[in-house]
Amino acid sequence: MxxxxxxxxxxxxxxxxxxxxxxxxxxxxxxxxxxxxxxxxxxxxxxxxxxxxxxxxxxxxxxxGLLQLGNAYLERQELRTRSLTWADALAARANEAVWVAVPAENRVLVVHHAFRPDGAVQILEVGATLPWSTCALGKAIAAFLPGPRRRELLAEEPPVLTGSSITDPAVLAEQLREVARRGYAVEDQESALGDAGIAAPVFDGSGEVAGAIGVVGPVERVLAEPAAEDNAVAVRETARNLSRDLGAPRGTGYGGRDGWDRA
CATH class of the missing domain: 1.10.10.10 (Winged helix-like DNA-binding domain superfamily/Winged helix DNA-binding domain)
Incomplete structure (x- = not known):
């Protein structure tokens, strides 16, 4: 070094x-x-x-100069490039904002943001980073990382952003098992009060988790039934289609086969 x-x-x-x-x-x-x-x-x-x-x-x-370097990264980030159309379609289907994120050490980096299609004033979140343990995007990614890397993340002290942020590693580990089983993650006001998210992992041509895509918005809209179930279905279907667009083999990652159970 x-x-x-x-x-x-x-x-x-x-x-x-x-x-x-x-x-x-x-x-x-x-x-x-x-x-x-x-x-x-x-x-x-x-x-x-x-x-x-x-x-x-x-x-x-x-x-x-940092902005120029950052823009160069975004322009060449394959997941972001491939996700543009899929994210817009998901935003229209869920009527919520859609974020696409990639892992960045113990955080996730938002590389694309499709605005909620209702014309309301919104702040572009591309470039924002969030602790993996406080957002659905981070949990969707962490659940499908190789076992050693996942255990490293769980061994770190979880940050606290709100009173709903989870700080117990055992609870986080159980959440990741559930994410690996059902194929999507949920966040309930763990990053910001009043906000929620539902996200699913996206896999690349090698079958490794490349990032995640998900809907984000007010908790009373995103997690209220029947919207919550509809959002979960839409997010997982979009993530699966985006994974196929990246060349991932069919069935990669879901049901815990390639995620939680991997050593």
Whole structure:
């Protein structure tokens, strides 16, 4: 591992997590490096457009170069590209917003967002990340990961975003078993109060879980019957069709055969 590259990546992550930006001294402290080293890294990143310095406060923030890199990733992300039509169709069928996400360490990254088709003002969530344990998308992915990786996730301390966030690993493990059995996951106000989601895993040509697709919206609409059952059916059917579009073998992953039971 190249130490300078790793430090630069950690520095970008610290800046991404801080809205107001950070100064050289604070960045050096957080990374455990000398102030001159932090300053040299920042100057290099600034020259490449990856960070920018506020002339008034002297604080550094993420730069426009990161947006270019992020857009390049999205344009070449196969699951996102393949999901565009399927997500729009699911949004129209469920009359709810649809998110597509991929795993990102112990979180999920939203790579596509199809707006709810009612004309209401909505905020684009592409690029948002959520802890895997607090959303249906994350649980749909985690349930079908290889056993060792799934156990790693369950061994970590679950974050708390709302009073409904689940913090008991045993409860999360049981939820994942149920997801693997029925083929879809449910979230009930675990990421944000009043919001809910239903998501299903999407598999690639190798049979591995590539991400998840799901509906998100107000809990009183998404999880109220009979809408909840209709949404679950629609989400799972869409995920299966999207998986086939990615080349996944028929039946891959569902019923726990390729997910929970895999060592």
């Amino acid at each position: 190249v130490q300078s590259v790793r430090r630069a990546v950690l520095m970008l992550r610290e800046l991404a997590a801080e809205g107001p930006g950070l100064g050289v001294t604070e960045l050096a402290r957080r990374l455990g490096i000398a102030k001159p080293t932090a300053h040299a890294l920042l100057r290099t990143l600034e020259a490449e457009g990856l960070v920018m310095r506020d002339r008034g406060s002297g604080r550094y923030r993420p730069g426009p």
